[in-house]
Amino acid sequence: MPKIFITRPIPEAGLKILHDKGYEVVVNEAALERAATQEEMIAVLQQAQGEGKPFDALLSVLTDQITVEVIDAGLPTLKVIANYAVGFDNVDVGAAKQKGVMVTNTPGVLTDTVAEHTFALVLSIAHRIAEADRFSRADKYKAWGPELLLGTDVSGKTLGVLGLGRIGSRVAYHAVKGFGMKVLYYDPKQNPDFEKEYGAVYVSNVDELLPQCDFVSIHVPLLDSTRHFINEERFKKMKPSAYLINTSRGPIVDEKALAAALKNGVIRGAAIDVFEYEPEITPELKKLENIILTPHIASATRETRNKMAELAATNIIEALEGRTPPNLIK
Numbered sequence: 001m002p003k004i005f006i007t008r009p010i011p012e013a014g015l016k017i018l019h020d021k022g023y024e025v026v027v028n029e030a031a032l033e034r035a036a037t038q039e040e041m042i043a044v045l046q047q048a049q050g051e052g053k054p055f056d057a058l059l060s061v062l063t064d065q066i067t068v069e070v071i072d073a074g075l076p077t078l079k080v081i082a083n084y085a086v087g088f089d090n091v092d093v094g095a096a097k098q099k100g101v102m103v104t105n106t107p108g109v110l111t112d113t114v115a116e117h118t119f120a121l122v123l124s125i126a127h128r129i130a131e132a133d134r135f136s137r138a139d140k141y142k143a144w145g146p147e148l149l150l151g152t153d154v155s156g157k158t159l160g161v162l163g164l165g166r167i168g169s170r171v172a173y174h175a176v177k178g179f180g181m182k183v184l185y186y187d188p189k190q191n192p193d194f195e196k197e198y199g200a201v202y203v204s205n206v207d208e209l210l211p212q213c214d215f216v217s218i219h220v221p222l223l224d225s226t227r228h229f230i231n232e233e234r235f236k237k238m239k240p241s242a243y244l245i246n247t248s249r250g251p252i253v254d255e256k257a258l259a260a261a262l263k264n265g266v267i268r269g270a271a272i273d274v275f276e277y278e279p280e281i282t283p284e285l286k287k288l289e290n291i292i293l294t295p296h297i298a299s300a301t302r303e304t305r306n307k308m309a310e311l312a313a314t315n316i317i318e319a320l321e322g323r324t325p326p327n328l329i330k
């Protein structure tokens with residue numbers, strides 16, 4: 001029977017599918033509230049080889065660094081790495097491919113949830129929700145005031161979407177349909193159908209997009225070319241009244257430059273779900289009132305996490321039964 005190593009406890013919905021197949025499933029229960037270490041993953045994979053009962057599949061999560069060493073520890077039996085995330089910057093896909101190991105992700109099922117979280121951040125930072133909550137809890141609410149905690153309207157403003165994939169498109173949908181926003185987008189590819197449907201405008205040069213936006217939301221994958229995509233120079237291109245939203249990957253924003261931009265009024269605010277040195281957060285950010293920080297939970301609803309677990313399990317089954325898994329990374 002195929003044997004599956006799952007690096008962190010995942011929702012039962014995914015485990016059930018694998019158990020129903022009769023697969024042997026080993027869950028690294030020790031990594032419930034922390035990331036699995038590379039040493040730990042390598043040791044489990046190698047020990048199984050040594051005992052003559054090696055693993056056929058690895059179900060990884062985004063906190064796992066699936067390096068060539070981890071992949072090698074699973075060879076020659078390892079056939080598929082199913083990453084429980086839409087992003088897969090944590091997996092050395094090139095090395096996996098070269099060694100004949102398939103890599104899959106979980107796109108689609110989390111699009112709505114991440115777009116909702118993104119919009120929750122847009123509304124919360126503009127209406128100063130987190131700051132107002134802190135204010136209320138600290139017993140600072142002494143009297144209603146005409147100028148108390150004034151925020152910014154979202155309706156009718158301009159949103160810049162960086163990366164028009166599934167999530168970026170869904171965020172644009174909420175912006176246009178829900179709040180009558182104007183959408184500008186930057187992407188390597190222009191999308192005329194999207195432009196027609198949403199009245200959106202393509203801006204091929206990000207430096208020309210930034211000065212026009214009241215909100216900028218990042219939805220690009222983490223690649224060498226997108227690391228520090230938003231840096232000191234680009235903050236200076238933004239309006240002083242603008243807000244930056246990031247639910248993609250932390251290293252796409254230079255976090256030190258972000259702290260400086262917020263502190264010095266280069267931009268008005270930010271709301272971010274991902275951090276450059278996750279789970280560490282640049283200490284300066286935590287001292288600022290004009291930023292909302294959420295701990296990489298944009299896809300964290302019960303429904304969506306169940307679906308991600310089911311999809312990762314399905315990708316494993318398809319790969320091990322000799323079919324092309326639905327979310328094979330090519």
Ligand code: GLV
Pocket residue numbers: 062084085086087088110248299
């Ligand atoms: C979460 O960040 C994901 O990539 O699914």
Ligand code: GLV
Pocket residue numbers: 086107108111164165166167168219
């Ligand atoms: C991810 O699902 C994306 O394409 O935005």
